[in-house]
Amino acid sequence: MSNAKLAKEFEQIVGAEGVMHEEADLHAYSYDSAVLDPQVPALVIKPTSTEQLGPITALCNKHGLPMTVRGAGTNLSGGTIPHPGGVVCLTNGLNRILEINEEDLYAVVEPGVVTAQFAAAVAKTGLFYPPDPGSQAVSTIGGNVAENAGGLRGLKYGVTKDYVMGIDFYDVNGDLIKSGSRTVKCVTGYNLGGLMVASEGTLGVFSNIILKLVPPPKASKAMMAVFPNVQTASETVAAIIANHIVPCTLEFLDNSTIRYVDDYTKAGLPREAGAILLIEVDGHQAEVIEDAEKVVNICKKCGANEVKMAETAAEREALWTARRNALPALARAKPTTVLEDATVPRSQIPAMMEGLNKIAAKYKLDIGTFGHAGDGNLHPTILCDNRNKEEFHRVEEAVNEIFEVAISLKGTLSGEHGIGMAKSKWMEKETSRATLEYSLRMKRAIDPKGILNPNKIIGAL
Numbered sequence: 055m056s057n058a059k060l061a062k063e064f065e066q067i068v069g070a071e072g073v074m075h076e077e078a079d080l081h082a083y084s085y086d087s088a089v090l091d092p093q094v095p096a097l098v099i100k101p102t103s104t105e106q107l108g109p110i111t112a113l114c115n116k117h118g119l120p121m122t123v124r125g126a127g128t129n130l131s132g133g134t135i136p137h138p139g140g141v142v143c144l145t146n147g148l149n150r151i152l153e154i155n156e157e158d159l160y161a162v163v164e165p166g167v168v169t170a171q172f173a174a175a176v177a178k179t180g181l182f183y184p185p186d187p188g189s190q191a192v193s194t195i196g197g198n199v200a201e202n203a204g205g206l207r208g209l210k211y212g213v214t215k216d217y218v219m220g221i222d223f224y225d226v227n228g229d230l231i232k233s234g235s236r237t238v239k240c241v242t243g244y245n246l247g248g249l250m251v252a253s254e255g256t257l258g259v260f261s262n263i264i265l266k267l268v269p270p271p272k273a274s275k276a277m278m279a280v281f282p283n284v285q286t287a288s289e290t291v292a293a294i295i296a297n298h299i300v301p302c303t304l305e306f307l308d309n310s311t312i313r314y315v316d317d318y319t320k321a322g323l324p325r326e327a328g329a330i331l332l333i334e335v336d337g338h339q340a341e342v343i344e345d346a347e348k349v350v351n352i353c354k355k356c357g358a359n360e361v362k363m364a365e366t367a368a369e370r371e372a373l374w375t376a377r378r379n380a381l382p383a384l385a386r387a388k389p390t391t392v393l394e395d396a397t398v399p400r401s402q403i404p405a406m407m408e409g410l411n412k413i414a415a416k417y418k419l420d421i422g423t424f425g426h427a428g429d430g431n432l433h434p435t436i437l438c439d440n441r442n443k444e445e446f447h448r449v450e451e452a453v454n455e456i457f458e459v460a461i462s463l464k465g466t467l468s469g470e471h472g473i474g475m476a477k478s479k480w481m482e483k484e485t486s487r488a489t490l491e492y493s494l495r496m497k498r499a500i501d502p503k504g505i506l507n508p509n510k511i512i513g514a515l
């Protein structure tokens with residue numbers, strides 16, 4: 055069927071203004087935040103109500119049209135690169151917060167609600183929604199659930215999956231499936247919502263999502279610990295955890311990242327430091343004072359040159375602004391930024407950092423590393439130019455080795471950015487052939503024609 059005829063059928067569902075087929079629109083939705091080649095879809099559909107998601111999905115299935123749902127397109131693994139000639143379905147118009155229930159501590163949202171806007175609306179009621187991916191100013195809750203996004207507070211508060219109480223989603227036939235509930239406990243049937251988390255648009259299309267809310271911490275204290283080298287900083291991370299202190303945030307920046315961030319933000323960071331840790335403890339006032347003191351002592355014992363407390367709200371904000379600017383600051387340096395998120399058990403951070411340094415030297419690459427050190431989730435960021443074929447070949451070899459080191463340390467390919475198209479070829483290495491085949495059998499049972507975001511996660515087996 056021609057694109058024009060298909061467009062007419064979608065117009066029956068979303069109206070003429072909800073169907074885009076101009077060249078410029080198609081190219082605008084042909085790529086995302088991953089360093090992968092763009093793929094041009096046939097149509098871009100923008101529903102205005104969640105009820106339209108079912109008929110859109112059913113129509114794609116009827117015509118065998120691959121369908122990629124897109125929130126803000128900030129994922130870093132190619133999860134929203136469409137199938138060539140397929141359909142992109144935008145959720146950014148589905149952005150209503152339907153309910154914030156202060157009595158039972160939950161909220162119900164449409165999938166296109168922007169994460170930071172949702173967190174701000176929750177904060178206004180005196181409650182707290184902790185997951186805070188670095189992209190929260192634009193990322194959507196649907197995208198966060200589909201990637202199981204983490205964030206700076208993951209160490210103490212967990213990641214998106216820890217806040218999903220229920221999801222209504224459309225299956226490939228366009229039928230509405232209900233999972234979970236507004237109750238704290240719910241074991242009614244299979245944990246279908248759990249299956250949807252991190253499914254990257256391959257198993258269902260999320261409609262309304264029920265999210266858990268918590269009371270906010272009463273007090274917090276942030277600090278910056280300055281280290282002469284990466285090794286002492288990474289040993290400190292392991293030591294803080296081994297001493298059974300759980301900061302809400304424990305972030306790492308190496309020297310290269312410190313310099314790029316300081317150039318960009320003029321934050322006055324210690325440019326000569328080998329590494330810094332940005333740490334925040336929170337909880338009740340007395341607990342915060344005690345934990346902050348313990349953390350300072352551990353940092354000093356492990357070799358910190360200095361530990362600087364944020365004494366005012368502005369000083370605290372300056373620390374987190376510096377951290378949030380790590381990726382944009384590095385990304386300014388060269389035309390291409392390859393950001394990885396290999397993750398290791400926390401005790402293995404020193405070994406992972408040593409491995410990264412060796413890889414950077416071996417392949418003569420500029421790698422800045424920062425990340426959620428408290429979760430063992432580092433972001434080695436390779437600064438390069440993918441138009442330089444010889445250099446990009448070295449980058450690909452380096453990425454291979456980064457994953458090999460992470461897996462050899464009993465780590466994982468991805469702590470939070472997902473597999474998408476970018477990492478599917480390494481899946482077998484971390485899991486097994488049987489695991490991939492099991493996943494494929496499940497995918498085929500749920501989506502026999504392979505309509506829902508094909509070639510993501512398990513790739514084209």
Ligand SMILES: Cc1cc2nc3c(=O)[nH]c(=O)nc-3n(C[C@H](O)[C@H](O)[C@H](O)COP(=O)(O)OP(=O)(O)OC[C@H]3O[C@@H](n4cnc5c(N)ncnc54)[C@H](O)[C@@H]3O)c2cc1C
Pocket residue numbers: 086087122123124125126127128129130133134145165186187188189192193194195196197198199200201202203204205206253254255256258259260261381382470471507
């Ligand atoms: C600067 C920057 C910082 C980042 N920091 C973090 C971080 O700290 N932690 C972290 O975890 N990630 C981070 N990311 C990655 C990214 O922001 C997250 O993966 C985020 O969850 C993606 O949300 P999105 O709305 O952009 O989703 P998209 O990129 O649009 O989509 C992501 C996946 O979700 C699927 N999807 C979207 N909506 C639906 C739906 N309604 N139903 C079914 N599937 C759906 C898509 O098909 C796709 O597979 C960062 C990215 C950038 C660019």
